Amino acid sequence: MAELPPEASGVALRLKPLAFDTYRENAVFLSRDCVAVRPERLAGARRVEVHAGSLRLLASPVICDDPALVAPGEIGAPQPLFRRLGLPAGALVEVAPAPPARSFAFVRDKVAGEVLTLPQLEAIARDLSEHRWSDIEVAAFLIACAAFMTPDETLDMTRAMISAGRRLDWDGRTVVDKHCIGGVPGNRTSLIVAPIVAAHGLLMPKTSSRAITSPAGTADTMEVLARVDLSEEEMRAVVERCGACVVWGGRVNLSPADDVLISVERPLAIDTPEQMVASILSKKVAAGSTRLLLDVPVGPSAKIRDRRAALRLKKLFEHVAGRLGLETEVLLTDVLEPVGFGVGPVLEARDVRAVLRGRPDAPADLREKSIRLAGRILEADPDVRGGQGEARARELLASGAAARKMDEIAKAQGPSPISGALGSRVHEVRAARAGRIAQVDCWRIATIARLAGAPTDPGAGVDLLHKVGDEVVEGAPLFRIHGSEPSDFQFALEAAEEDHGFRFAS
Template sequence: MSNDTLQIRRIGIDTYHENVAYLNRECAIYRAEGFQALSKIKVCANGAKVLAVLNVVDDSSIVLPGELGLSEQAFNQLNIAEKALVTVEHAEAPESMDAVRRKINGERLSQEDFDSITKDIVDTRYSKMEMAAFLVATGQNNLDRDELLYLTRAMLESGERMNWHEALVADKHCIGGIPGNRTSMLVVPIVAAHGMLIPKTSSRAITSPAGTADTMEVLAEVNLQPEHLHDIVRQYRGCLAWGGTAKLAPVDDLLISVERPLGIDSQGQMVASILSKKLAAGSSHLLIDIPVGPTAKVRYMRQALALRKLFEFVGDRLNLHLEVMITDGRQPIGLGIGPVLEARDIMKVLENNPDAPFDLRQKSLQLAGRIIEFDPDVRGGQGYAIARDILDSGRAMAKMNDLIQAQGAKPIDLTPGTLCHEVLSEQDGVVTHIDNFQMAKIARIAGAPMDKKAGVDLLKKLGDKVHEGEPIYRIHAEFPADFKFAQKLAVGDSGYTIGNEEHILKPLVPFY
């Protein structure tokens, strides 16, 4: 081994969307080059290269002085064998950081600026600290609508795009914040049974108790390779899959890896994230669901209307037929919060079970009906009736079974976690308020979505009468530690308010 090369050592650390390299403090190259911890280095081998953030190690059991350790992400990206020889050198700072600094100082950025920034992020030239600076600089109301368009377009062009070779490719997206709101798993089979193309690629939960992919994974495989996904969609007119394998707008995934831990969730970034992903997935017609409620992401009608205008402005200029539905976000949708409990609700609706959650059924029919009205052969106002007939006739259930089998059916067990705690009402009255955020937090602390059977099973909804000592919901968990923490959280704040009927907050929108 020459004096200017190092042996690769695979360090089994998942650094989540960030390349990290490890050098021993006694390494001759480290000392000669004057590297510093958290600086960026370039690692080269056989024509391949990766940029990585440097960590300095004092423990030789982790990495020896003649070795360069790489995190899992960096090792996989470099794609060479362990112990192969590499060279390291200082990495040049990304030129586009000048644009970020200009934005921090209040300047307006151009399309070229956003193109340069997103390219450097995808090429891993940005550390997470630098991405955080970009997110803060463009967060809140720091992007005008033209800059938002530029950012969306740049994110769209950062990865691959699907082309379904059809004039009408439908999709839907909810901006989130409402537990149990698993309408996509009903909308997709209804719309696909109507004959429209609706390839639904969904995310996994990051801070919520379940995403569509987490819940669908209870029933079927969701990690589908693009070729397999295409075959399923061609044959069955739809899918319910995880979108992570398709490399759609990859800069969005990198930015999300920084946004979530920091709790950054600006409207501009959200619009760009959603629309870039949907356009990359080949959508031509998109329905956006914006729930409004006191503990939803959007709490006031004026916010919802402003957000709708942003979606419509960007969608129109990117040739996306886009409609927005503002819906009731006062409480969770359905009864279950967590993958297995939500899958149970979905199957009850599809089976036309009389115990199926009425609000989940009705909201799904409203959304599916609006999407069906994208069909030029369907007159406005007819969509809901068509959707209802498809569901009532069993055609939606048959389509869901087709998708489950095609994606890879799993042994279905819809029984929740065996550790169970009932939360009781402390007084007589009616349910006047349910805190979406608190209910989601309890379900997540209980183990959802990692533990599929964990979550919260709601026994009472807004307006329901309760008596002192009567159960209002059940907490389910699979592991004692999670169970204990969730119980403690519910004791501190149950998430429910019991009072008089006149105190029930009226819905801001007349929906279902």
């Protein structure tokens, strides 16, 4: 390639795909001798803009001193950016320092105690979806909003997040969905509810997030069974063929601002009621849902600890959903322990399979809760009489129709890209005393499972051997810890030794 003049306006670089995975982050590798932009010009810039025709993407620059990796006339694109550009290797693109995001000034207003307006929130959501903010700036916004948000501000934030992304249209058909706010390990009811509902004949395009503060999100567990990283076109094809899907929402660009917020919420463990409502409802409206069932677990170690807080959250969901035109039912469910036996993607997928296959060792609490939730959704069908939804859900599960539907969905979505093997390192945590189990601390079990490596390591987690009400003798195994990485596994063992989370009746 002929040498290009340095810093010339509109100098193009040749696109070179690089075998790096930067997860959700857009990043570019530029030579220290880059012919399009001098690295010293980027010293004060957190982002660069990559131009390819009408497409503009923001990315974090990485300066490379190895010409074999990135030459002066090339731009190195790790896999996430290369996919988003949608261009072949060798295509010409341009790069320039990105201007600062003006919307960040509104965060300072929020810190000062102001209520943000819809136009301000729309500007914030738009810049978030275009990755114009650094993670530090996103964290500042989350913490400022955690201090206070009014109900109408939460509504406007939800609207802004919807407007910043794609919105699916299902040609006026009834589209049902179910979502749990989280906080209860092993609560993988969606993977049982979706095939039951689809086997009945209702439409359920289920988009799910990955874990924020838990050892596994719905998408993490489904990925053990099938591919979840589907494009919008692929997702539509699965739903039209099977009546349902269970996919990761981040790939289909539904409320992309929320994906950015979640990526920072996860390491900070921030999950406020207002952000939760905006996150969940923006995703559901963007996915085209017309009827939503929300599961809000309440218990001493759940995300929502008491009935009063649960009722406040219920009213906030109803306020925002009602103004958005989304028919929503909020169920408050009591919880004293994790649902099912497994905590972590592979272990939770095992429990889901056991329930769908009707195995005698399947966790009864996961089965019965799934039937209850599916029954409420099935009553959205005018042909199902009130009060008959649970009976219909139980019938579809017992007949094997739901299991066959899940097999159909998994086949349509494609084979899983990850291993379904459990972590090879195993340790049993034993009871220091005899007695009856009165409670299992959800937060503590989740912490141990995350320390073991879940969900980053799908085979890591906690396998519960006893439930509330069981009588155990001294020395009896309470649960097993699974892991792969020695350091993670040791962290989990130390946490379990400090407090294993099982509480015994006096």
